[in-house]
Amino acid sequence: MLARFFQRSRSEHVLEIAPSGAILKTNTKTTILQAALDQAVAFPHNCRVGGCGSCKCKLLSGRVREMTDKSYVLSTDELKQGYILACQSVPLTDVTVEVDIAARSAHPVIHTSGVITALDKMTHDILRVQCRLKDPARYTAGQFAELYVSNSDTGTGGRQSRNYSFAGAPGIDSPVGTVEFFIRHVPGGAFTDWLFKSAKLGDEIEGHGPYGDFWLRPSSAPIVAIAGGSGLAPVIAMLEQARAERITRDVTLFFGARSQRDLYCLSRIEKLANQWMARFQFVPVLSDEPENSGWTGLRGFIPQHLVRMVGPRIGEHHAYLCGPPPMIDACRMVLSESGIASSNTHFDKFLDRSHVATA
Ligand SMILES: Cc1cc2nc3c(=O)[nH]c(=O)nc-3n(C[C@H](O)[C@H](O)[C@H](O)COP(=O)(O)OP(=O)(O)OC[C@H]3O[C@@H](n4cnc5c(N)ncnc54)[C@H](O)[C@@H]3O)c2cc1C
Ligand code: FES
Structure with a gap:
């Protein structure tokens, strides 16, 4: 039946996404994830480069070409059951994959555009970009949007x-x-x-979202x-949302940077700490601060200081980490050794x- 879905050339295929029943056109040059997102299906994903596993789905029928080795990301069980990474798989035939989209997206994904209303330099290499949206959006603090790179037609x-x-x-309430x-x-x-080189106030950015399952779990x-x-x-989005919801959980916030010039949002963090409804400890850690700079805070890398700063009850904590992959990997090792599941x-x-x- 799918073969009759549309008239097509040899490089065109049909992608069915179960159990939603979405039936999409695709081709041998486009990943399953890209085909779904291009056709406004909110397929779960995160890194798009085969590194996080968020786009894993079960291949129910058909054949795909896989661009990277998925065995680093998927478990042995998942590999045996025929799971693939949608961001790394292009169809060679008509394919059907299974992923529970509804269960994994808290808010409807919208495609919209926004006009840049602020471009504030936070550090020498970090900008705060503010956009006024054409259509109001809902998201959960911690999620992300996908912004299109201008003039980036991939040819497919x-x-x-x-x-x-x-x-x-x-x-809390309105979008x-x-x-x-x-x-x-x-x-x-x-x-x-x-x-950094060309954008200016008033420029338009298109995008879609929200995506991701990095948010504060109730506990x-x-x-x-x-x-x-x-x-x-x-x-900071997650913690500011928690403060708005008057959550009363102790927090230790570590902020890793190279040197003092890489620290930013300090007054926003101070305000958050002052208004927090339980204990709030802020721990900036600098890895490359000149010895004679007068910095009296911690030096080195966050994993070295985690256990001492959080204290003997570290194993009772829930951990939320975001940033460069090596930092996350090193911290997760310490957190796991400290008893955080x-x-x-x-x-x-x-x-x-x-x-x-x-x-
Ligand atoms: C879930 C998630 C959330 C994110 N949130 C943020 C955020 O809030 N803030 C933020 O700053 N970043 C964030 N990022 C990173 C962001 O998405 C971009 O990857 C980053 O900004 C680089 O985009 P770019 O287009 O400038 O660089 P790209 O064009 O993607 O290039 C990135 C680097 O790869 C190199 N490169 C390009 N092509 C190749 C290739 N074919 N092979 C090897 N190397 C190549 C480039 O030279 C460059 O050094 C997030 C990433 C993820 C996965
Ligand atoms: S989106 Fe991260 S592995 Fe596919």
Whole structure:
């Protein structure tokens, strides 16, 4: 029946997504994830480079070509059951995959555009980008949007996009009309080169979202939050939302940066700490601060200080981490050795295309 779905050439195929029943056109050059997103299906995903496993789905029928080795990301059980990574698989035939989209998206995904209303330099390489949206959006603090890279037609009908986490709390009731992001310049990067070198107030950015399952789970457990660089965005959004909801959980917030010039949002964090309804400990850690700078805070890397700063009851905490992949991997090891279950550790790795080779 699917074969008769549309008239097509040999490189065109039909992609069926169960159990939603979505039936889409695709081709041998487009990943399953890209085909779904291009046709407004909110397929769960995160890194897009085969590194996080968020887009895993079960291949029910058909054949795919896989661009990277998925055995690093999927469990032995998942591999046996025929799971694939949608962001790394292109169809060779008509395919049917299974993924429970409804169960994994808290808010409807919308495609919209926004006008840049602020471009504030937070550090020498991080910008706060504020956009006024054409259509108001709902998201959960911690989630991200996909913003299109301008003039980025890939030649297969798709456009390139990049993920950016919302840096502000979405509020309690109504959808938001303005969103903000903290974006770090990646030299040579398509989106951030444009943003840092050419973007100006009034420019329009298109995007879609929200996506991601990095959000504060309901619990009374104390929180250890760990942010590196622009990874502060979803962490501060999450904590500001928790404060708005008058949550009373102790928090230790670590902020890793190279030197004092890389620290930002300090007054916003101070305000958060002052208004927090339980204990709030803020721990900036600098890895490359000159010895004679007068910095009296902690030096080195966050994992070295985690256990001492959180204290002997670290194992009772729930952990939320966001930032560069090496920082997250090193911290997760310490958290796991300290007794925090992996089910209580949530993280968002800011993977980019340079991680494709290592994913
Ligand atoms: C869930 C999620 C949320 C994120 N949130 C944020 C956020 O809030 N703030 C933020 O700053 N970042 C965030 N990121 C990272 C962001 O999505 C981009 O990856 C980053 O900004 C780089 O985009 P770019 O277009 O400038 O660089 P790209 O064009 O993607 O290039 C990135 C790097 O890869 C190199 N490169 C390009 N092509 C290749 C290739 N084919 N092979 C190998 N290397 C290559 C480039 O030279 C560059 O060094 C997030 C990532 C994820 C996964
Ligand atoms: S989105 Fe496919 S592995 Fe991360």
